[in-house]
Amino acid sequence: MPPHPASTATLDADWPAPYADGPLDATVAVPGSKSLTNRYLVLAALAGDESLLRRPLRSRDTLLMAAALRSVGTDVTDVGDDWLVRPGALHGPAEIDCGLAGTVMRFMPPVAALAQGQVSFDGDEHARVRPMGPVLQALRTLGVQIEDGGTSSLPFTVHGTGRVAGGKIVMDASASSQFVSALLLVGARFDQGLTVVHEGKPLPSQPHIDMTVEALRDSGVVVDDGDANTWVVEPSEIHSLDVEVEPDLSNAAPFVAAALVAGGTVRVPAWPQFTTQAGDAIRDILDAMGADVSLGRDGLTVSGTGEVNGLDVDLHDVGELTPVVAAVAALATSSSQLRGIAHLRGHETDRLAAIRTELTRLGGDCDETEDGLIIRPRPLHGELVRTYGDHRMAMAAAVLGLRVPGIVIENVATTGKTLPDFTGRWSALLGRA
Ligand SMILES: O=C(O)C1=C[C@@H](OP(=O)(O)O)[C@@H](O)[C@H](O)C1
Numbered sequence: 001m002p003p004h005p006a007s008t009a010t011l012d013a014d015w016p017a018p019y020a021d022g023p024l025d026a027t028v029a030v031p032g033s034k035s036l037t038n039r040y041l042v043l044a045a046l047a048g049d050e051s052l053l054r055r056p057l058r059s060r061d062t063l064l065m066a067a068a069l070r071s072v073g074t075d076v077t078d079v080g081d082d083w084l085v086r087p088g089a090l091h092g093p094a095e096i097d098c099g100l101a102g103t104v105m106r107f108m109p110p111v112a113a114l115a116q117g118q119v120s121f122d123g124d125e126h127a128r129v130r131p132m133g134p135v136l137q138a139l140r141t142l143g144v145q146i147e148d149g150g151t152s153s154l155p156f157t158v159h160g161t162g163r164v165a166g167g168k169i170v171m172d173a174s175a176s177s178q179f180v181s182a183l184l185l186v187g188a189r190f191d192q193g194l195t196v197v198h199e200g201k202p203l204p205s206q207p208h209i210d211m212t213v214e215a216l217r218d219s220g221v222v223v224d225d226g227d228a229n230t231w232v233v234e235p236s237e238i239h240s241l242d243v244e245v246e247p248d249l250s251n252a253a254p255f256v257a258a259a260l261v262a263g264g265t266v267r268v269p270a271w272p273q274f275t276t277q278a279g280d281a282i283r284d285i286l287d288a289m290g291a292d293v294s295l296g297r298d299g300l301t302v303s304g305t306g307e308v309n310g311l312d313v314d315l316h317d318v319g320e321l322t323p324v325v326a327a328v329a330a331l332a333t334s335s336s337q338l339r340g341i342a343h344l345r346g347h348e349t350d351r352l353a354a355i356r357t358e359l360t361r362l363g364g365d366c367d368e369t370e371d372g373l374i375i376r377p378r379p380l381h382g383e384l385v386r387t388y389g390d391h392r393m394a395m396a397a398a399v400l401g402l403r404v405p406g407i408v409i410e411n412v413a414t415t416g417k418t419l420p421d422f423t424g425r426w427s428a429l430l431g432r433a
């Protein structure tokens with residue numbers, strides 16, 4: 001399929017990460033949450049009337065989601081900083097480019113099942129090895145016809161008939177919480193609603209499922225999540241939304257971690273006091289690693305001295321933070337163990353292997369365990385850090401660069417997956433133009 005414009009925005013440029021030669025003093029405005037933006041987009045496309053998403057994230061993953069929804073009949077229009085979403089009759093034929101976005105490749109097939117016609121999906125080369133099977137299998141169980149050449153992965157084609165009867169599905173979502181979220185987001189539009197039961201090893205990223213349930217309830221959908229690993233979505237209309245998208249707290253993580261690593265203070269305005277974003281956990285993590293962290297009405301303030309403690313932490317709920325936490329841990333004065341993150345092997349890249357390999361190349365000491373990483377701080381040296389098309393590997397390398405002279409980040413534009421102008425924002429953090 002021809003590349004979508006949102007897919008061609010990456011330049012392979014290597015970027016010398018700036019070294020911090022003094023304490024930081026910066027205020028960083030962080031753009032909207034990827035996870036919230038893409039949930040709101042899907043719900044707005046399925047709603048009965050038009051929705052307004054205020055200050056959504058515009059990055060590769062969300063532009064791909066908007067493009068995917070447009071291609072099946074939804075009108076997504078820029079209104080200043082906002083997006084006006086007008087739902088239309090869902091239809092094929094359409095070709096959807098998922099890029100490397102887990103949210104697009106998992107959330108869109110159930111939407112395509114509600115479209116009349118054929119919808120084909122493909123994405124980046126690595127997207128073809130990200131786990132996808134349980135979503136396709138669940139849709140087949142519900143009677144949806146899908147062709148995937150027997151691979152249970154991208155590329156595949158969904159043959160929608162415009163309606164899905166619904167009912168109950170049992171799936172193993174231990175590889176990704178997005179399998180559950182994907183089905184819950186559309187369940188109210190199935191004739192009988194939908195019951196999803198997870199059976200298997202523990203679910204990762206539970207806060208992301210809670211975020212889905214809250215977004216559904218904000219749209220007037222009745223969801224019963226009272227029993228563990230079971231969600232019941234009543235059939236109903238989906239109400240239109242008028243929502244302000246919170247800043248992306250996982251994208252904020254490298255910026256606030258910088259205050260601990262380099263010393264000084266970093267403030268993030270509009271940090272929500274209550275949130276379903278898993279990335280909020282960075283506050284407790286940085287506190288445990290030695291930062292002074294305070295959340296007030298004006299936002300979050302993180303201060304540090306440059307002295308970092310190691311920690312033992314279970315990141316099962318918030319795997320997104322792993323690369324940045326690993327970078328901070330590599331600069332600590334004692335060892336760290338990061339647990340509960342075996343599922344990161346199916347993320348943008350095999351993140352456990354990528355972190356171990358790159359820290360080792362820099363002179364670090366990092367071991368992979370069955371479900372995580374052990375990091376023993378060692379003096380690190382400057383080197384090209386490979387990013388494997390993973391935005392969070394690039395952000396982690398920038399954190400290391402604050403304290404290790406000579407770090408160069410390969411393909412820094414990969415950060416555009418979830419954060420526009422990362423290099424400009426990172427330079428501004430250090431007071432550089
Ligand atoms: O639903 C979401 O928005 C997400 C869920 C999580 O996925 P996994 O459960 O696959 O880790 C998270 O890591 C990802 O960045 C975003």
Ligand SMILES: C=C(OP(=O)(O)O)C(=O)O
Binds near residue numbers: 101102320348
């Ligand atoms: C795992 C991530 O993304 P995705 O939504 O593509 O799964 C991530 O952003 O860290």
